[in-house]
Amino acid sequence: MRRTLPITLAATLLTGALAACQGGGGDTGSSSAAFDPATCQGGTLSVLNQGGINHLDPARLYTSGGGNIPSLLFRTLTTRNRLEGEAGTKPAPDLATDLGTPSDGAKTWTYTLRDDIFFEDGTPITAADVKYGIERSFAPELPGGAPYLRDWLVGAAGYQGPYKQPEGITAIETPDAKTIIFKLSKPEGDFPFLATATQFAPVPKARDTGVDYEKHPISSGPYKVESYDPKKTLNLVRNENWKKGSDALRYACPDRIEVTSGLDAAVINQRLTTGAGQDANAVTTDAVVGPEQLAQLGTGSELDKRVARGEFPSTTYLAFNTTKAPFDNPKVREALSYAINRTSVVNALGGSAVAGPSTTFLPPQKALGYKPYDFFPAGESGDAAKAKEVLAAAGLSNLTIELSHQNDDSEGQGPKVAAAIQDAFKQAGVTVTLNAIDSATYRDVTGKPATQPGLALASWGADWPSGGPFLIPIFDGRQIITAGGSFNLAQYNDPEVNAEIDAINALTDPAAAAARWGALDEKIGKLALVIPLTHEKDVYLYGKNVKNAVPDGWRGTYDLARVSVK
Template sequence: MRQPSPTAARRAAAASASLALAAAAVACAGPQSNDEGSKGTPHKGGTLSVLNIEPQTDFDPARLYTSGGGNVPSLVFRTLTTRNRANGAAGNKVVPDLATDIGTPSKNATVWTYTLKKGLTYEDGSPITSTDIKYGIERSFAAELSGGAPYLRDWLVGGADYQGPYKDKKGLASIETPDERTIVFHLNKPEGDFPFLATGTQFAPVPQKKDDGTKYENHPVSSGPYRVISNENDGEHLVLGRNPHWSASNDSQRKAYPDRIDVRSGLDSAVINQRLSASQGADAAAVTTDTNLGPAELAKVSGDKTLAARVGTGHFGYTNYLAFNPKVKPFDNPKVREAIAYAIDRSSVINAVGGTSLAEPATTFLPNQKAFGYTPYDPFPAGKSGNPQKARQVLADAGYPHGITVTLTHANADPEAGPEIATAVQDALKKAGITVKLQGMEVNQYRDAYKSVKKEPGFFLARWGADWPSGGPFLAPIFDGRQIVKDGANFNHAQLNDPAVNKDIDAINQLTDVNAAAARWGALDKRIGEQALDVPLFHPVYKRLYGKDVKNIVIGNWTGVLDVSQVAVK
């Protein structure tokens, strides 16, 4: 994902090394999907509270990044397609939402056609039309409404130069609306993943007459089961009530059990977990979508079966890894990179982020989920705790029989890229004759450095998360040479521009069969992995408490967080 880290992932590694024992104690205690909190028949009524750290800012479908905000936006904004609201891997499937199906592609996947369901209406009862969806997409190109995912600008014909409807009232010719229920998209290149992109909030309908630009976020017009009652301090306190014109008959994905959704943000993580643990008053019907368990909560859960039954476990397509810049010596030598891969001790790294309940070891760049095309491989086997003997041998082959000194850049205060992980790497590499000097940076300085072709360090901690569960948005931004950005935010850290890799990416993008595409992404991941352009470390796992009166817990792998569209409260 273009953002360095979603909130969910930032919190995944929040526990320090001191949590390892407590984390291990509860590794199997929390329910994996349907759990104790799901038992009982869910029913309508009541108020669901959402307690979060980060405010639900920019509550405008044009400005939200995909389905961000822990699923809250999807309560108000329906889109052409959506994620399947199901537990685990079943939640990785794309399904129809406003459209009758997930889209009809042309033979080469450069033209996608959608038909809207009949009887769709806004919160005021007025009909939703294909023109509204076209307008909603077009306004996402306006500079004053920036912030959303950039794919449409890259994929749509004419998208790169379009400035939005406030400046160009002609609109995008590449989006056609031949009638009120049909919308057709013309793309620059084949994109088999277009149905996944169509889940993004930019595909939510916006009636042009109700659009008041940057003020639209205060009261966007709802197409979902809930409408905005109030929005205080730019999403710090967001209250949603029922949309009287929403119909469950044409929305199979959202259950809409509670009468009211009260989202309060800007809270401290310890306060959130304490309130969920105590589960008193309104907090008994509360959840969080961005706060993992911390030290005190993990310890408490380990000895309390009642609390353990109220822990939801989530998995999300995300990989934390060591990145190399082969333009910087000695990392231009593949053998040096291979030696580091052999030397890495993944067990110590995982302990540094809280233990096996919060992280799973990674030897592949692609996340360990079938939807991404996960193909198990380990080109440089290090075992659980590293292979320093093999690393020394490879290092000698590289021309460094007496060892080598390198610098590892990390953030000073970042649970996913901070000194705890860096120190674990340093200790492991020392056993292989690799002396690691640590270079800490303030978080913003660190992110600016590793995203700059000119400033990029030779060796640093990195991570990547999925915009949707497919290998495309995972591998292409990191390894497609045409996506190297020399004067902006660059994520192709290895600055790899291999014509064969680029060609393979284009060929896979033409596939509309998700299983066939996944197999090809897995094969490409393996081929790239053999070049030691990175060293995968771990895939995070999320554990979060919820209130004792919350029922029908659904945590799909698409987001890894509790789906607020499914829960019911007593």
């Protein structure tokens, strides 16, 4: 998925995910008292956010790893391991007793539910509830969820949800109340990662009210909805029927959580910095640190003690449409790769605290299979001489190209980055005209082959920490969608690469799969189908009374299920 400044719950409140050390990780708050998950309960946590809470239905949320707010309300078959660093990139059992049992070459996955799991009304959660929750996510009345299951489940591509087809999905079997079996059309070793998605949250059929369900979704997590005003506020209180003994990963420290949306990022950061009154108990899940606060960090100020630094696996890049001249010429793509000035791009994005230069498409995270390479060395500021040399050898001079970008900088694909690229290419003798496209329609234009420009700014973030969801949408030729919504902007379709993707998908050993994803990234990188620009770094502030705000390797920010204000 793309990491953007949020406009929906799925992309905002949900993108956070933290994990502190299990059993009482480090104290990252300003108080000298050590954090203890057994005694952290109490107080009210405030969440100050930019993005509005448009939807609160698990079927409509595009998030894996349980997200941040959803993870407080909805338990799924698996969840994030909620540990800092590399350990936090792994899935862990949640409603299920383990990560699932693969069979038939990873085309069948079987899960057994725990015994001590309940909805907020005290009703035991069953396999049928999980199946029904998944089936709801196929309903056209409830759009927005992750699309994987429509492709992965046998015979599910045309399913229209339980309201139109109450017979359900036959590829999901529930032979008893504790067992759920998934039949897939092809091997999928990453299924335990997908099972963290909110689509896998149980929904009691008797309580389903269709499109109105999100007004008060039935909780399976440590908190339940007290009140919800879409796009404005969400107030959560404890779910008395959540059993702490069944859920070691969620500490559920605050007694109450109050989310306020629609705030300006500068206001959020100023309130967190000052920490007056209830703001001392505040966090944010979508307002990264602004320039004013960044200038204070690293100086030994009090603010240095209240900053969480993580990395969400995301790459900003230049996307070539290789069906259009001159980008159908590999030498043009190579020359521009040599010319790029990544330092100026980093500066345009806000500096080295929030972005790092990338020469690989996979970000520098072991779980993804990251393998260093740089086939077109540009140095820190671009190699204009080498770029001119490559163009001259190809008989190309006085080249003029157009670069499409968003018309604002909110998603890191706007005028500032475009201007930095324009200047770098100018040094190599390439004239760049800029084409600003309304951010609201940018994905519609660039994602449809018929309207896709020749060169465009883009970004991609992994749905879970694996090379598959990073490379497949961008380079699998079977992912080219002519009707629109395509992310394979190179329109690259190599049967050998497609076959290697299938072979890696069949692996159930994450380490073995990671090595193969890294090798595939390297192979594709030689073709200069994209120019990787930067990888994301995340810097979030938190209030003076907040403890255990430790980022993990999955989402790059702290986890509301583990922070404390006591």
